[in-house]
Structures are given as C-alpha cells and as structure tokens.
Amino acid sequence: MADLLITNIGQLVTNDPSRGGILGIVEQAAVAIVEGSIAWLGSKGEVPSDYLDLAIHDAAGAAVVPGFVDAHTHIVFAGDRSGEFARRLAGETYEEVLAAGGGIQSTVTATRAASGGELFDGAAARASRMLASGTTTVEVKSGYGLDVNTEARLLGVATRLDAELSIDVIPTFLGAHVVPAEYRDRRDEYVDLVCTWMLEAAAPLATFCDVFCDEAAFTVDEARRILRAAAERGLGLRVHADQLGRIGAAELAADLGAASADHVDHATDEDLAAMRRSGTVAVLLPGVSFSMRLPYPAGRRVWDSGVTVALATDCNPGTSWIETMPFVIALASLNMGLTPEEALWAATRGSALSLRLDDRGHLVAGAIGDLAVLDAPSYLHLPYRPDADIVAAVVKRGVVI
C-alpha cells in the first residue's frame, strides 16, 4: 500500500461508464493513489494540488488499463504433461492418453507426491509471471489433491501465495474436480467425503467452492449436494458448467445463485436467461480452445444475452498452460466475436464481478490502485500484437512492482 501519482497517461481505461462507452476512456490523464486506493483521476493538466507531492510514475504517453483479474486458474500442481500434449497433437485420443497413464490423474499423482515447498515454488513462479504480465488478482483452485489432507495443503499454498506475493489470490475449493481413481467404483462415497470432512478442512481456507459439473464429471444432483453444503459453510459458489455437453449445470448455477458458471459452451438461451436473472457471471476460457484445437466459446452470444462476461486463462497443466491475460484478450477478440473493448472489460471488470469483488477491475475513486501500464499507445495493441510482452509496468495497491 503506497501513494503514487501516475502522470502522462496517453490513454486511460477506467471502465467507468459515466465517462462514456464501456471502457470510460480518458485521454491525456493522470491517476492519484493514496494508501493503496484511487483518490483521484482525470486530465493530466488538472491534478489537484493535494497530489502533486506524491511519488511520480511517468507513463510516457502510454495506455494504462485496470489490473487484469484472472478468474479461473489451477496453478497449484506438480508434474509436466508436455509429452501427453505432444501425443494429443499427433492424434492420440484422450482415452488413449488416459490408458497410457496420462490425463488429470497423472497430475493428481504428482501433486500428492510433491512437498509443500515444491508446490509453493511452482505456483509462485506461475503467479509471479502472471503478476508481471499485469494480473493483479488471481483466483486459484485446489482440485489436484482429491483427498482431505492434500486439498487442504493446496488451499494452504494458495493462502501462502496471497501472503507472500504482491498479487491478490482468491482461493477456491475444487475437491469435486474429478472422482479420484481409488473411488472410481464408489463415487457416492467420494461425494459424501467432499460434502463432509473435505469441506470441513477446506472451508476455512477458501472463499469459493467449485464443482466440475459436466458429462463424464459430476452430475447435476451431485453438484447440487456439494454446492449446498458449501453454501451452508459460507462459501461462494462457482461451477465448471456444460463445457462438454448440456447437462443443466449452468441452470443449476443460476438456481443456486452462484457467482459464476465457467465455460458454458453448451448453455442454452434459457440457461443464459436464468444466469442473467441470478447475476451469475459467465467465465469464458478461450485458452483451452486454442491449446486443444476446440471450438471457441460463443462470446458474442453470451454477451448479447445480457449475462456479464468474464475472461480467464484456465491455467492448468493439461488443457491450457496459458498464463497471461493479454493473450486471452487477443484470443477473445480474434476468435470469440467480442470487440477488443468488450474483451478488455471482461478481463478486468467482468472478472472482478465474477469474484464478487466490487473494489477492483475499474478505476474509480475508492477502488484499489491496481493497474497495468502498457508498452503501447492504445489498448488495441492487446489483440494487435498478440505475442508481445506488452505490459511495461504493474502497479499493485499503489506500488510499482
């Protein structure tokens, strides 16, 4: 938490609709941050005298955007699935990968075997790269432990990331990621375990509970049981919903008033209408489509349905080892039918709303002072230069990282 005056901003994206458009752009701007929160912003020639003594960061005419919020990640894991990735590129099916010992269970095995220090170091390296690429808040899921102790350890790693790194970490309990191998023939027992002992260990460490509710994952009835138990313990709700097929997961998310339904590739118009009514945000994940060569989420259709849209990396070792939100914004602009404006808004304000965080994802008086200074004159360079290391400086609660 610090004081800072950022001057000489060529193009400031505020996401404040009162300033016009969804991005609320101010040209030739300055931003004053006091004690980590935004105290003032406006024309760079009209900085109130109160703020002229603050430490200064000169943006040199560049564009400045709100810090990115990555609303869906799985960055606490051990192991490497690059060999599996190459075999899938060569045409091997997921079933063949599984038969060869690959797939999510291989990450579970490696994660259970890793020490806390190894798990922390790997996740911290990823979170640090995310911060360097402009992500100032990241949601982090458990889900590669799938037993009481390991799930709690993974959430402990997320908590330690939040404490030791400058990036804010929002931990989500995802014990219902997949039924672990040892429960394959007794899935009811596993759901019981998640709803009781696992949730009891996880709830004090987590903000949200998530369930992978889809074909070949947890059913709607199983997910409802788990999510209700989580809500009783005070957790917010998220759902991996209808990625592989339409089983009613997005509808369930809306029914339970979940903060988000993620993926939603197969959600119907009725499902989206229910999400709109319940204020459930759609978290869309184009990195999976890029890495797995699958159709992209229908961003245009979801946006036009009136549902709030968020973007995230889905960073994970199996289907989308993507860490940077600028690349996700490029993918969304190029392949999901969103405009660059909508994609940027979804990667900042939309993602913050999906985490029920009203104090970030926009630059308004009172919001926390999280922002990214681009090495570019306009936010349009995010899709225009899709492989650029485009973030020149990151400011977290007024501190230049």
Next chain:
Amino acid sequence: MADLLITNIGQLVTNDPSRGGILGIVEQAAVAIVEGSIAWLGSKGEVPSDYLDLAIHDAAGAAVVPGFVDAHTHIVFAGDRSGEFARRLAGETYEEVLAAGGGIQSTVTATRAASGGELFDGAAARASRMLASGTTTVEVKSGYGLDVNTEARLLGVATRLDAELSIDVIPTFLGAHVVPAEYRDRRDEYVDLVCTWMLEAAAPLATFCDVFCDEAAFTVDEARRILRAAAERGLGLRVHADQLGRIGAAELAADLGAASADHVDHATDEDLAAMRRSGTVAVLLPGVSFSMRLPYPAGRRVWDSGVTVALATDCNPGTSWIETMPFVIALASLNMGLTPEEALWAATRGSALSLRLDDRGHLVAGAIGDLAVLDAPSYLHLPYRPDADIVAAVVKRGVVI
C-alpha cells in the same frame, strides 16, 4: 565473439541428423564455444579438458535449442495500424479499409515521412525484442519506401541494425512490395524504376531481392523481369508467392532457382515438386493466419512433398505484428499439421537454409555459437506453453546476451 562452456543442459537440440531423429537430441549435454563458434558438444560428463577453463553458463537442467532464425520480416516501418486492425475485426473489408486511407499505403506514407532516427529506433526495439525471445538471425525487408531514396534508407537501417545490435540482420530489397499510389496508372514505369535506379541503389545494401508476386500484386512476368535484374547484380532471390491465389509465382521461384518461396498457400503439387528440385525453401507464415483469421498454411502437405520448410513471423504492421519465434512454433504445431519437432527444425535449420546460411540453425562443430536456453525442461514446452516468455537466456556467438 567469445568463449563459453554451457554445462548442465538437460536436453540439447542439435539438428544434427547423425545424432538421431531430425532434432539430433543429446540428453545431459554440454556445448563448448571458442571464438564464437562451436568447438565441441557432447555428454556433460565428457567435456574435453581443453574446454574446462572456459567461462561457464550453467543451464540448470533446462533445454537448449539452436538460436531461432526468422526468415521473413518487415520490421523497418513507421506508423500504427491498430485502429485498422480493430475495424477489420469488426467486419470491415480490406477494400473498406483502403477506402478509409488504411492498408499498406498508410504505412508507406508514414515511413516516407519518418526520420532515419525514428525508423531505426522503432526497428531496433522490435529487433531487440526478437533477440530477447531467442531469434539470433533475422531477415529484414525494405518495401515501405517504394521510391529510390526511401528504399535505400530502409536498407541502410537494416544494415545499421546488423552493426549496432547483437542480432544478425540479413537485408532484402523489396521495392516490388506494391505499386505505389503515384504509379497506379503507370505500373510499367514503376517496374522499370525498380529494375534500374532502385535496384542500383539497393543492391550494394542487400543480400536478397524479393517480389510480391500474387493476385492484386506483381504479375509473374513483372516478377521475372525484376528478379532477373536482381540476379544479374548478384542478389539472391526470394518470392512472396501464391498467398492469395495460384498465379504461378512458386513455379517462377523454382524456375529462377530462388532461395525461398514464401506463403505458397495456393501452390500446386507440381509447384512444390519444382521447388523441391530447385532447392527452393518454402517459408511458411502462420502468424498472418492467426492475426487475420485466415486458413493456416498446409505445413503437413508442404513438408511431405519433400520441400524444405522454414518458419517466420512475417512481422509487419498490417497483417501480423508478431515478433517471437516460440509463438510461431506453437502456431505451426497446433494449426499447420507439423509436429513440434518439425516446427522447431523449420524455425531454426529450415529458416537458415532459406537464407542460404549453412553455418547456423544447427549445433555442430564449426557452426556459429548461437543458441537459446529455455525456461523449460523440454522443447515440447514451446507449443505446450504458447504464451510463455520461455527463453531464459540467449547466446550469440558465444556471448550471453
């Protein structure tokens, strides 16, 4: 030029077929570089005593690959076409973009108006980022001047880049990029100009001559005239060939013994057979497909035809502002039907061969000491982590950059 011993390499990609496979991988390796050239490489436990006194770079178990060779770029330009890019994303046609003053002519106007210092600074920033991402040799085309003085200035910038930066720059004269507006109704006069005064000014500054030979560009007859005139002045030949349609440009490239035919999206099997016989390399450019949402080059088909395949960024301000070869390798692996092995080979050895440079793109005794140390245990991480800043260190002629 320096001496260096790189030790503790977990996986060394040599591109030396005598070591097995196209990548010639050596596990647990070391490389000795003396006076900028590779003196020895092999098992890290068997370093000859001659090299044990060299300065050491510890690769810490990471993968090491030959420095990338980017065989097709247009990085000397002024101006910004991000607004045009956004309008095209919104559905505007290229004809509408042109009518609104956009397109390549807008870059020509901005480039002609820019000072030599401005042009150098912009190109140097791009070339420096390329070097930081592992590109140790880059081909740089003129083509945004389209008059005698400006084309010569652009090649002068390329020459200065080579002299002042650590990256090696191979300059290519591309006066026949497009017919400039002032010659629209007298294209024969423009071709005459290119073949005479422009070539006379450019030839001493360039290694290659390139022509954009395609529908809506220069005809096969025009390209033949220009390329023959260039060959008479001792320049090597390259051709932007059959990107938009099949007009016989790849066939022409083969007929003239050109070093490369680039794009070749519409080349027929007969065209490819002719290229194979003439030793003309196919330079494939998937970044354009990504940024313009066009079909990807048929990498698999070209590779299987027996033609040597190279990869390049095509970095330019209109259709593909992409600067890093790791991202190009990811695109080629995911979307062009090449394996990660083939894509990496094409981005190193294939690209070097397209520039007729036998001393690089592979790590063998006598080759120049250009290589990239990855922040990864395997080259497979290039497509596996497509948005990663994956190059931990770059070595250019034995110097750690």
